[in-house]
Amino acid sequence: MFEATERTLRDAQRERWVKAGLLVMTILLILPVAIILTVLVMRGAPMLSIEFLFEEPTNGMTAGGIFPALIGTIWLVIVALLASVPVGVAAAIYLSEYAPDNKLTRLINLAIINLAGVPSIVHALFGVGAFVIFAGFGTSILAASLTLAVMTLPVVIVSTRESLQAVPQAFRAACWNMGATRWQTIRRVVLPNAVSGILTGVILEVSRTAGETAPIMFTGAAFFLPFLPESVFDQTMALSLHLFVISTQVPNVPEGLPYGVALVLVGMVLTMNAISVALRTKLRGRRKW
Amino acid sequence: MTMKRSSHLFHLHLGLVFAILLGSGCARSDRDAGGKDGAAVASKSSRVVLQNKGSDTLVNVAQAWADAYRDVKPGVAVAVTGGGSGTGISALLNGTVDIANSSRAMKEREMEMARSKGIEPIEHVAGFDALAVYLHPGNPLAEMSIEQLKAIYGEGGSLERWSQLGVEVPGCSSDEIVRISRQNNSGTYAYFKKTVLGKQGEYKLGSRDMHGSKDVVELVAATPCAIGYSGLAYANDHIKMPCIKNGTEAACVAPSVETAIDRSYPIARPLFLYTSGQPTGALKEYLDWILSDVGQCLILKKGYAPVKPAADCA
Numbered sequence: 001m002f003e004a005t006e007r008t009l010r011d012a013q014r015e016r017w018v019k020a021g022l023l024v025m026t027i028l029l030i031l032p033v034a035i036i037l038t039v040l041v042m043r044g045a046p047m048l049s050i051e052f053l054f055e056e057p058t059n060g061m062t063a064g065g066i067f068p069a070l071i072g073t074i075w076l077v078i079v080a081l082l083a084s085v086p087v088g089v090a091a092a093i094y095l096s097e098y099a100p101d102n103k104l105t106r107l108i109n110l111a112i113i114n115l116a117g118v119p120s121i122v123h124a125l126f127g128v129g130a131f132v133i134f135a136g137f138g139t140s141i142l143a144a145s146l147t148l149a150v151m152t153l154p155v156v157i158v159s160t161r162e163s164l165q166a167v168p169q170a171f172r173a174a175c176w177n178m179g180a181t182r183w184q185t186i187r188r189v190v191l192p193n194a195v196s197g198i199l200t201g202v203i204l205e206v207s208r209t210a211g212e213t214a215p216i217m218f219t220g221a222a223f224f225l226p227f228l229p230e231s232v233f234d235q236t237m238a239l240s241l242h243l244f245v246i247s248t249q250v251p252n253v254p255e256g257l258p259y260g261v262a263l264v265l266v267g268m269v270l271t272m273n274a275i276s277v278a279l280r281t282k283l284r285g286r287r288k289w
Numbered sequence: 290m291t292m293k294r295s296s297h298l299f300h301l302h303l304g305l306v307f308a309i310l311l312g313s314g315c316a317r318s319d320r321d322a323g324g325k326d327g328a329a330v331a332s333k334s335s336r337v338v339l340q341n342k343g344s345d346t347l348v349n350v351a352q353a354w355a356d357a358y359r360d361v362k363p364g365v366a367v368a369v370t371g372g373g374s375g376t377g378i379s380a381l382l383n384g385t386v387d388i389a390n391s392s393r394a395m396k397e398r399e400m401e402m403a404r405s406k407g408i409e410p411i412e413h414v415a416g417f418d419a420l421a422v423y424l425h426p427g428n429p430l431a432e433m434s435i436e437q438l439k440a441i442y443g444e445g446g447s448l449e450r451w452s453q454l455g456v457e458v459p460g461c462s463s464d465e466i467v468r469i470s471r472q473n474n475s476g477t478y479a480y481f482k483k484t485v486l487g488k489q490g491e492y493k494l495g496s497r498d499m500h501g502s503k504d505v506v507e508l509v510a511a512t513p514c515a516i517g518y519s520g521l522a523y524a525n526d527h528i529k530m531p532c533i534k535n536g537t538e539a540a541c542v543a544p545s546v547e548t549a550i551d552r553s554y555p556i557a558r559p560l561f562l563y564t565s566g567q568p569t570g571a572l573k574e575y576l577d578w579i580l581s582d583v584g585q586c587l588i589l590k591k592g593y594a595p596v597k598p599a600a601d602c603a
Binding site: 058060061132133138139218222223224225226227234235245248249250251252 | 336338340345348349351352353355356358359366367368369370371372383385500501502503504506522523525591
């Protein structure tokens with residue numbers, strides 16, 4: 001018959017304390033997010049309306065809507081994706097499927113990890129030097145998006161490589177034994193099985209791109225533009241920079257306006273993340289292992 | 290063998306991506322060559338884009354001009370970016386802007402740099418700005434002298450506590466004068482330094498350096514111990530602006546658009562627009578419009594003083 005000794009009781013007591021402590025830490029973790037969202041919704045929601053989303057700012061950007069900034073953010077994100085996804089996915093395929101485990105590969109991996117750790121303001125200055133001045137793109141959507149693309153490449157590469165490596169090695173071996181080439185194996189077997197992970201990485205990148213301010217500030221985003229961008233060589237307004245300038249530089253901004261802009265930006269990011277989660281769940285259901 | 294072929298394919302893809310990027314780069318340079326002096330670049334809809342960058346003091350009036358100019362010349366678009374006077378001037382030296390906004394005159398060193406790059410900067414005065422000294426509304430001080438400001442902000446200055454000025458500031462139990470200043474590429478920073486601290490003057494260490502005029506005003510409004518300086522246009526109801534006298538005998542003048550126009554306010558400064566060479570075409574038209582009654586009324590409306598006594602502004 002089991003009888004609780006003093007020691008067992010003490011251990012059980014300690015267990016409860018540890019569990020409670022960890023729970024408190026977890027709640028502390030959620031708290032800032034919850035507070036941010038609550039404040040944003042409470043103060044920002046009254047600003048939201050169809051006009052707010054689809055009209056131009058007026059009266060020295062203290063009234064009206066945010067349409068040019070919203071459109072600009074969408075431009076920046078799409079062009080950044082077009083640049084970073086092909087390169088990132090290709091690099092990940094090479095690193096995961098072709099690269100031999102040698103010094104060069106390890107060096108490349110190290111470079112990718114370091115690239116991910118470079119602060120965004122450093123990427124911004126790199127973008128000015130490389131894309132705005134050297135490549136001659138000027139301050140434009142192209143320069144800003146390429147800067148964003150460089151910055152988010154590590155995310156795409158790492159998440160793509162991880163999802164490629166999650167595909168069981170046996171799948172590849174089976175395919176090769178049927179006489180398929182590496183590329184045939186990748187295209188017909190590996191990629192279809194890894195697509196959910198790749199998409200997740202891409203969407204995470206989108207959400208990060210949408211919120212960045214520093215990399216676009218010097219490379220393509222403007223304080224104010226009296227027109228909507230028509231090509232990648234135009235400058236643009238962007239939500240993140242718009243939020244920055246109306247909260248720090250424009251006088252007499254109504255109190256709710258920055259909250260409204262922040263809410264739209266956060267809403268965009270959260271929607272993208274939700275799509276990412278839903279997509280992953282759906283595609284994972286189709287997995288064959 | 291398969292390995293080799295596949296890696297060729299990979300390189301091909303990579304090459305394609307770069308080719309696309311480079312191709313688009315070429316398209317850009319072609320268009321640049323067509324534009325005048327590489328400055329005002331016409332995009333495919335034959336819209337002329339003027340790049341306007343610089344002073345945070347001027348950025349809001351620049352925005353108002355750009356916004357209003359849409360209706361004047363729909364074919365000309367003015368892109369406005371802030372960042373500080375230094376940012377605008379260095380962009381002018383890089384050849385990436387058409388108009389650099391600056392709340393200080395260009396330094397001789399910058400002029401030399403420009404000439405060495407074959408750029409001849411032309412200065413246009415677009416208006417005047419009274420640089421107001423901001424205090425917390427609870428601060429009882431109503432007038433200050435340039436000498437006092439120098440002793441507060443300048444290196445080696447003796448004023449560290451409000452009690453030395455003979456006032457007790459409610460809510461400021463430490464009695465310390467909290468100095469709020471600007472980042473060092475700001476034209477406001479440079480002008481205040483030159484005018485208040487003197488040619489050889491340096492700022493005392495330990496000030497809070499804010500990144501924008503609005504930040505200064507907001508921090509002062511929230512800090513009973515604080516003193517700050519910024520363009521008059523950033524004034525609001527939550528701060529107090531003492532009148533300023535130059536010398537102990539002089540009259541104390543309150544900052545206002547009027548006292549900036551008649552130059553009786555001691556720390557009023559011209560606001561500059563710099564262009565690379567004499568402006569021509571769309572750029573000239575835009576600058577002429579800024580100096581016209583319409584443009585000058587807009588600068589007045591934003592809290593700055595126009596270049597000439599203004600016509601009737603609605």
